[in-house]
Amino acid sequence: MLVFALRRLLQAIPILLGVSLVVFGLVHLAPGNPIDMLMPPEASPEIVAQMKAAYGFDKPLYVQYLLWLMRALHGDFGLSVFNATPVWGQLVTALENTFILAILGAALGFALGIVTGLIAALYHGRWPDKLASAIATAGVSLPHYWCAIVLVLACAVLHDWLPAQGMGDDSLPIWQRLDFLVLPVVTLSLIPMGVIGRLVRATVLDILGQDFVGALSAKGLTRWPVLRHIIKNAAPPVLALMGLQFGYLLGGSILVETVFNWPGSGNLLNLAIFRRDIPVLQATILVLATFFVLLNLLVDIAQAAIDPRIRR
């Protein structure tokens, strides 16, 4: 098991290096030299050369990459091209904000998904199944932004139940502004709920059809111990999907963060694209991709801990 975990960890390193190469390559994806695009057309060649040297663009590409990577490893992604503040600081704030939404949205969505999926499978073909499946289908197929707007209309415009914009007065600690979280968290939980609910239903139905479940009753196990066996068997594929879904949430939803004016990583990414702020873009993508890879690593290890057949 430990060997398995270490091997997976080692396998993650080349993946992360690959990601960093792609992210670094982003700078050179746009036509022309990044500096040329930043400088006003009338800038003198001397100033352009000076700028190039300052940003290290005069060195060979692989040296640029290594320097960039070394600095990135220390959390130094340089300054934002747009407002000349350190990229790292902006990124940390945005990630924190998104993280709060992602954790709560995932927790709510996964909990609802697991419960509805289990109910649907255990009442297969009867009305609780139909109801739960309808909820799950609605969760995955209703557009995010539409739900967000409906929620805002219902809870903030027509009634004055909940705030719909931003994060509130940030001099207050977050637990005194929880009302700002409700609408975005509910919106974000819809897709994970639907996706997980459907997978749980399918997986549990598949397990219920296997002979060992009958054999568990033949041993004299009662309902709850049998359910424990079913849950442990269903866990590996469900965990894998949960990892993916949480990864998506961490990336921040541009649409949801825009509707709710939430200063998270989706918002930051959106702004960076519009402002052609390449250092911010690079840092955001690299950090998010790293999260994603590590998350999958954790899921792999958890799966192997549950199902011995996966350890190889």
Add this chain to the structure above:
Amino acid sequence: MPDIGLAATTTDTPVLQVDDLTVRFKRRNTDVAAVNGASFALRRGETLTILGESGSGKSVSLKALMGLLPGYAQVHGKIWLDGREILGLPAAELAKLRGGAISMIFQEPMAALDPVYTIGEQIAETIVQHEGVDRRTAMQRALGLLERVKIPSPERRLKNYPHEMSGGMRQRAMIALALACSPSVLLADEPTTALDVTVQIQVLLLLRQLQQELGMAIVFVTHDVGVAAEISDRIAVMYAGRFVESGTTREIMRHPQHPYTQGLLASTVHGAMRGSKLETIPGTPPNLASLPPGCAFAPRCRYTRDACRTGDVPVITSPTGAMVRCVRATETVPA
């Protein structure tokens, strides 16, 4: 008992008695009559083999005894376990009996074991459920059981997952699991069919030996005449959900009365060894969704006459307790 035949011949009460068991699977557009009146009684230490082709209702009969059939199955008749009626008991009461007084081993041990729990955990869990002992004690008991079914290096095997064991070893573990709470009746549904011939014999011998040590009664299900001859005290031949003939192993093997039993014996190497040549029974088993009136075997029988296709088939019981359900038997069996 309306369906006479396998009544226990001695005075001591049977551990398992089944009276006119019927099972029907009735759903929106199907109506399958899987078991149509099976009766038998079984004493301590006795082995009854239910012998029959695929689809004859053997597994369904065993599941009915365990109360494991799906909700839409209609089960009728009477089942007594240790003198207590168990058909229709509430689920909680049934759960106490399953794995306790009555337990079951399955054809495919790989499919019957949970792949994500170790063998030790799965055995211990049963003991904890039934006897309320703590996990440590239960694990110790599990170890003892693995020793009992002669699994080599049992300490290590206790921590194995099912996929880490060979087929024969898994079936031994399954037997250990079934014996965990000293059942008085063990139901064995083709426990050796999925195994190699050599392993098959080892497992059969093990079952016999354990039965002698523990004195439980075994209902053994198989379609293999050789295996039936090896393990049983008595044999009941099942066709289309009915016993067509029953008697001691010797009676059935030496003097089969029913044309179906005769056909079964002639169609196996074991039966054909006695000089006659290997034959197969022509035709296929009947569709259980639309059983013909009269004898279900009539369409395949070489002795069919008009009486076979109408009305109830007579049941003839000999003084020794042997039973045959055949029109011809009125002439061939001395009453």
